[in-house]
Amino acid sequence: MSRNSELFDRAAKTIPGGVNSPVRAFRSVGGTPRFIQRAKGPYTWDAEGTRYIDYVGSWGPAILGHAHPEVVRAVQQAAENGLSFGAPTEAEIEIAEAIVARMPSMEQVRLVSSGTEATMSAIRLARGYTNRTRIIKFEGCYHGHADSLLVKAGSGLLTFGNPTSSGVPAEFIQHTLVLDYNDLGAVESAFQKYPDEIACVIIEPIAGNMNLVKPRPGFLEGLRELCTRYGAVLIFDEVMTGFRAGPQGVQGLTGITPDLTTLAKVIGGGMPVGAFGGRADIMAHIAPLGSVYQAGTLSGNPVAVAAGLTTLRLLGEPGFYENLTERTSQLAVGLQERARAAGLAFSADSVGGMFGIYFRDTVPTSLAEVSESDVELFRKFFHGMLERGVHFAPSAFEAGFVSGAHEATHIEETLSIAEEVFATLKSA
């Protein structure tokens, strides 16, 4: 039995499903997850010592590549000075200033420890600020695992959704309206039906949790306009896209200003950090200034903040995003060319350091379209690549991530391996 299999069996005895977050278990692709022993730059090594070119990137945080020496040094130095104080630090001010300086819409920011906490808190704040209860989310967008967000669309337009997890009472999601991504008409109808009841619209402004799906031209602009017209709070969940899709997130790319933004992943540089922030007049409703409660024992943890701050500083180096965008696009375009040359129905897309690959002819614009991809072909592709030393996300419904440590040679190596794998899919 392989070492990875041994570890998976052993893990399953004390950890449900053998993993601490479900997608790691390879359920949708089958097979044995690789237990990672160490990682450096674009590579991970598993428990058997096998090396992979890694496009999981810790699901987003590893934008500089793994274990960047300056980030590691910052973490070590911070740890020497104490792991956690439960009192404010200067470094927290520095990271708040760094975030506010970079993200166009954010005037103030509060740190938390995960993306889930960030979105949960932002929604509570939006409700507290507007004194309204209903929220709008979009099918296929993931905003963490807070109860009111674990919901999928109901059977018809403007029906409230169904829980996607047991343990979530129907009452907890009765205020969550789930609409189709890129369907502005549905949002308009929702506002017409409930003009004074919708507290917020929360969206991944470029979605990365149903594979990569971009907004159609005018969609985000339309959301901005409707939220302003009806007095609702527009929340951009940039947990994945923040400092990933571009140096100022999707709001920088599009010039659209949300009222609140949630962040995590990159801003922690691999350590547990999340954040929510935005307009100062809305943020003034958070405790201790206002009546919306939110808190955290480890919020602003000094070791985590040191990793995040150093990461943000390194991202500011000239040319970082230009290179990242170029490499990611080379990968997406190169995969598409090779797959099509092999006669496969395949398309790919990218933005900044994120990419999507789809076993269907055209780039999808909604969850329904993503769901039309050939999942079985993806499964074969994934395992073909993994066996040859390239680790993509183990699901057809996840975006992929390139880092600053992925150089042209890594992309070329990936593409020639992919060519080999596509040929096996064609003949299968």
Ligand code: PMP
């Ligand atoms: N929002 C988005 C857009 C995400 O991609 C994720 C995580 N994939 C979350 C929220 C939840 O973040 P976390 O896993 O840190 O709780």
